Amino acid sequence: MSIELSVLVPCLNEEANIPELVTRVGEVFRVGGFSGELVIVDDGSTDSTWATIEAAASHHPFVIARRHPQNAGIAAGWKTAVSAARGRLVATLDADLQYQPEDLLRLYREHEESGVDIIQGWRSPVGRRKDPRYYYSRGLNVILNTAFGMDLRDNKSGFVLCAREILEDLLSYRGQYAYWQSFILVAAHHKGYSYKQVETLFERRRAGKSFLDNAPVKAVAKSFVDVARAVVEYRLKPQTPSTLRNFLDREQPLQRNPPEPEWRRLYWNGYLQLFGATHWMMTKEVGTQLAELKESQWLTPEKMRELQSLKLRKLIQHAYRHVPYYRDRMRAAGVAPSDIETLDDLHKLPMLTKGDVRQHLYFDIMSDNHKKSEVLKVTTSGSTGEPFVCFVDRAQLEFRWAATLRSMEWTGYRFGDRQLRLWHQTLGMTKTQVVREVTDALLSRRKFIPAYEMSDDTLKQFVRTIEEFNPVLLDGYAESFNFLARYLQEHGKLRIQPKGIISSAQTLPDGSRKAIEEAFGCRVFDKYGSREFSGIAYECDAHEGHHVVGEGYVVEVLKDGKPAAPGEIGEVVITDLNNYCLPFIRYRIGDLAEAVDLSKPCPCGRGLPRLGKIEGRVQSIIVGSKGQYIPGTFFAHVLKDYDHALRQFQIVQTERGAITFKIVKGSRFTQATLDEVLKTLHQFLGADLRIDIEFLDNIDMVRTGKRLATVSKLGIDFQATKAS
Secondary structure, three states, X not given: OOOOEEEEEEEOOOOOOHHHHHHHHHXXXXXXXXXXXXXXXXXXXXXXXXXXXXXXXXXXXXXXXXXXXOOOOHHHHHHHHHHHOOOOEEEEOOOOOOEOOOXXXXXXXXXXXXXXXXXXXXXXXXXXXXXHHHHHHHHHHHHHHHHHOOOOOOOOOOOEEEEHHHHHHHOOOOOOOOOHHHHHXXXXXXXXXXXXXXXXXXXXXXXOOOHHHHOHHHHHHHHHHHHHHHHHHHHXXXXXXXXXXXXXXXXXXXXXXXXXXXXXXXXXXXXHXXXXXHOOOOOOOHHHHHHHHHHHOOXXXXXXXXXXXXXXXXXXXXXXXXXXXXXXXXXXXXXXXXXXOOHHHHHHOOOEOHHHHHHHOOOOOOOOOOOHHHEEEEEOOOOOOOOOEEEEEHHHHHHHHHHHHHHHHHXXXXXXXXXXXXXXXXXXXXXXXHHHHHHHHHHOOEEEEEHHHOOOOOHHHHHHHHHHHOOOEEEEEHHHHHHHHHHHHHXXXXXXXXXXXXXXXXXXXXXXXXXXXXXXXXXXEEEEEEOOOEEEEEEOOOOOOEEEOOOOEEEEEEEOOEEOOOOOEEEEEEEEOOOOOOOOOOEEEEEEEEOOXXXXXXXXXXXXXXXXXXXXXXXXXXEOOOOOEEOOHXXXXXXXXXXXXXXXXEEEEEEOOEEEEEEEEOOOOOHHHHHHHHHHHHHHHOOOOEEXXXXXXXXXXXXXOOOOOEEEOOOOOHHHOOOO
């Protein structure tokens, strides 16, 4: 049975209180009707506390014993306890029985009913002695509320209940504190968690001594020093909470990143100082994100999955509590957040479609606690028929920017080198955005060639521009590079040699890759991405599949709702671990990819998961006369040897049993060649398939520069077919 609640209790010389504590907490689990555990941490006791805890653990299976050889403080005790905890929820409780264990049920019920992240028990004045400790506590409460812009009855109370992942996040403080436990709600407030206070009974200590009894003046002085440190950490120099940073500090992966020359470091730091002015919403925090990603890429595959599972649990907890759409869907499926522990549990969750997002976008699929000022509206080009709108938050935008730069460096490029993009630099931007984009391009030494303006008349000038700019890295549409490569085959290779080319936005058939690499004299690094997520997976210099940006995305390759076998083609289903304003959980993006054997590590040494070849969109699947499903990349592959006769082509299917074959004739087109092509198509699609030929002068690209090789309007559901 899964554990619902873990009660975390650090203790110091509490031998007289442990037996009653165990009995009363056990009764809470019985009355509450849920499974629980009591994690007791002996924090360097000098009496028989440890022996008492061990005895309790031997008689009560729900008791877990941990020990510090020396006193490290309450917060350190919480850290040890939460690392041992298995519960969906955790609650912190003092061992002295001043907080009443029975009030754990009140906190638990309020957490389940209120929908907030954290429930804090505030100490009721009923029956409470008005001694010096009382007035010290009230005075500190006033100071905390004033210093941190809060209005709580009992800010410093350490009697809280929340999800396990939330407490782990709260405990990731940077400063050196004597009594950090007094700032647990300050940390929650800073990190954007919602919270609610519940009045609880508080009794005087009846056994043992408090640390305040021996040196109250010294403790008060330390508390004031702690407040100053907390003001610096949480108000003056706040940092974006980072689950990844906390994980890296714990795991410390082997560093394999070569040191950068001093001039590059200075250039990068200078660029970051201006980053906020040239990028809407994003801040120089991208520098921190990039540094973390450069470390995390060297985690082992096992540790990467552990990190993904940790971030997945946090995401599911958030979605369940703050996104009505997911809460309703999970309840309808009979799934609770506690049911999602690892990546292997993902299949328990329902999938999300584009139609679901469209239908619920302005109703209930966005979180109820996001900041509108830190959310960006994203609109796709609508190349598959209907435009798509979604929203992403600032943290996700900064993450995707950093992940892109990390992958660019896999090609041999380093920030500060010249980069040329075959893209659409300012399409769809406002005047202010155009100014920022142009300025950022200058600062980062990036130049653009408008991909949607490529034609026979402009190719010569584009080649001259590339040679004069002499970039280290080129990136852009695969179709655009293929177009340029064919031109260079006829007119001679480039007079320069870049280190690499990143192709994206479209599939990259083997024939196109070979042509591009021969024409440009460098390797091609394929990128798989989308407007919803930006870069999802990238090739490294080993070129054995696409590395998924595992720190941000969980990518499933599914067929008939089950994981595709290695080498098998399946539908890509993505979970975005970073976008909390509009969570994408098991999102059917509409693409096809090849599954790979993840038990075989990539020679590059990175522990990131991988995808095989990207096979195009589900909407590009063509159905043969026998019901067979053919991905769009098949046609690029099978027709690659006919480029002398077919300058451009497009397969369109609007009904089963027939396709329209649109052709722009090449210089050596003949009827005999066409007959040979049709024979090949019939061989794979079925002899009785009707093929209607349509000759055109040009096949238009969509407005962003893409040309679609295949278009299907059959509405195929790849998870509901057993076709091969």
